[in-house]
Amino acid sequence: MDFEKVKAIVSDIKSKQPNIDRVLFVGCGASMADLYPGYYFISHESTKLLSAIYTANEFNYDTPKGVGENTIVITASLGGTTPESVAATKKARELGTHVVTLSMAEDSPIIKETEYKVVHGFHENYAAKTEKMTYCLALAVEIVQEFEGYEFYDEALDAFKGMPDLIENAVKSVGPMAKEFGEKYRDEKTIYVLSSGASLGVAYSTASFLFMEMQWIAAPTVHTGEYFHGPFELTEKDAPYLLFMNDGKTRHLDARALTFLQRFDAQITNIDAKDYGLNEVASENVIDYFNPMIHTGVMRVFAEELAKARKHPLTKRRYMWKLTY
Numbered sequence: 001m002d003f004e005k006v007k008a009i010v011s012d013i014k015s016k017q018p019n020i021d022r023v024l025f026v027g028c029g030a031s032m033a034d035l036y037p038g039y040y041f042i043s044h045e046s047t048k049l050l051s052a053i054y055t056a057n058e059f060n061y062d063t064p065k066g067v068g069e070n071t072i073v074i075t076a077s078l079g080g081t082t083p084e085s086v087a088a089t090k091k092a093r094e095l096g097t098h099v100v101t102l103s104m105a106e107d108s109p110i111i112k113e114t115e116y117k118v119v120h121g122f123h124e125n126y127a128a129k130t131e132k133m134t135y136c137l138a139l140a141v142e143i144v145q146e147f148e149g150y151e152f153y154d155e156a157l158d159a160f161k162g163m164p165d166l167i168e169n170a171v172k173s174v175g176p177m178a179k180e181f182g183e184k185y186r187d188e189k190t191i192y193v194l195s196s197g198a199s200l201g202v203a204y205s206t207a208s209f210l211f212m213e214m215q216w217i218a219a220p221t222v223h224t225g226e227y228f229h230g231p232f233e234l235t236e237k238d239a240p241y242l243l244f245m246n247d248g249k250t251r252h253l254d255a256r257a258l259t260f261l262q263r264f265d266a267q268i269t270n271i272d273a274k275d276y277g278l279n280e281v282a283s284e285n286v287i288d289y290f291n292p293m294i295h296t297g298v299m300r301v302f303a304e305e306l307a308k309a310r311k312h313p314l315t316k317r318r319y320m321w322k323l324t325y
C-alpha cells in the first residue's frame with residue numbers, strides 16, 4: 001500500500017476545505033463491506049466527524065441531508081463498472097463533496113467520475129485481496145489524524161506495514177483447516193456467520209457474497225452481541241456456524257457467543273485473529289481495526305476449499321452478469 005498517496009490526498013482535501021464535518025462510505029456488495037473498517041474507525045476514534053456507510057443506491061435515491069462541500073465521500077468498486085456506484089460517485093461530485101474512489105481498474109467508469117483515484121491490487125496474492133479495505137482504513141486514519149489528531153497514529157502506521165506478510169504467512173498455514181472446513185460444510189443448506197467490531201463487514205461479506213452469491217448457500221449474518229437477542233434460539237447440536245473472532249475490545253462479545261454455541265454442541269469453525277499473531281504487528285491501541293484484513297485473507301482460502309469440496313466454482317452465477325436487472 002502506498003501510504004504517501006493516502007497522505008497526499010487527505011492533505012490536498014484539507015488545503016481546499018479545512019472544515020470537513022463528515023465522511024461517508026459508499027459502494028455495493030463486497031466493495032461496500034470493504035469500506036466497513038474505515039467507517040468503523042472514524043465512528044469510534046473521531047470526536048468531531050460524523051461517519052456513515054451506504055449502499056450506493058440508498059445514497060443516490062435517499063441522499064442524506066448535509067452532504068456538500070464539508071463532506072468527504074469514499075466510494076469503492078473492484079471492477080469500476082457497477083452502475084449504482086458509478087452514479088453515486090458522480091452524484092457526490094455534483095453535490096460538491098470531496099470524492100476519493102478505490103478501484104482495481106485504472107481506466108474504469110467509476111475512476112472517470114472521481115476526483116481522487118486510488119488504484120489497488122487484488123489478483124497478485126491473498127494480501128492484495130485485502131488492499132481495498134486497507135486503503136479505506138488508511139484514508140480513515142489519515143483523515144482523523146489531519147483534521148483532529150490521532151493519538152495512536154504511529155502505532156497504526158506500524159500495523160499497516162506488518163499486515164501483508166502476516167496475511168501471506170497465515171494463509172500458508174491454514175490449508176488443512178480450510179480443507180476440513182470444506183469437507184464438513186459441503187452439504188449444508190445454511191451457514192450462520194458471526195462477528196463483531198470492525199470485522200462485522202467481513203461476516204456480511206462472507207455470508208452475502210462468498211456463501212450466498214458464490215456458493216448458493218443461505219447465510220444469515222449475526223453480530224455476536226445481537227446473537228443473544230434472538231438468533232441464539234436456532235442454536236442446536238450440529239447447526240453450522242462460522243465465527244470471525246476478534247482480537248481487541250469486542251473479543252468478549254465473540255467469546256460469549258462461542259461459549260453458548262459450544263454448550264449446545266453446534267458445529268463451529270472459529271477463524272480467530274489471535275491464532276494468526278495479529279497482536280505481533282498491531283498494538284492493543286489499534287488492533288481492533290486490523291482484524292478484518294487477517295479474517296478476509298484467511299477466509300479466502302476457506303472459501304476456495306468449500307468451492308472445491310462442493311464442485312461449485314466461486315465464479316459460477318445464475319443471474320449476475322447474465323440477466324438485465
Ligand SMILES: O=P(O)(O)OC[C@H]1O[C@](O)(CO)[C@@H](O)[C@@H]1O
Nearest residue numbers: 028029030031077078079080082
Ligand atoms: O466491487 P464492484 O466491482 O463494484 O462489484 C460489486 C459486485 O461484486 C460483488 O461484490 C461480488 O461479486 C457483488 O456483490 C456486487 O454486485
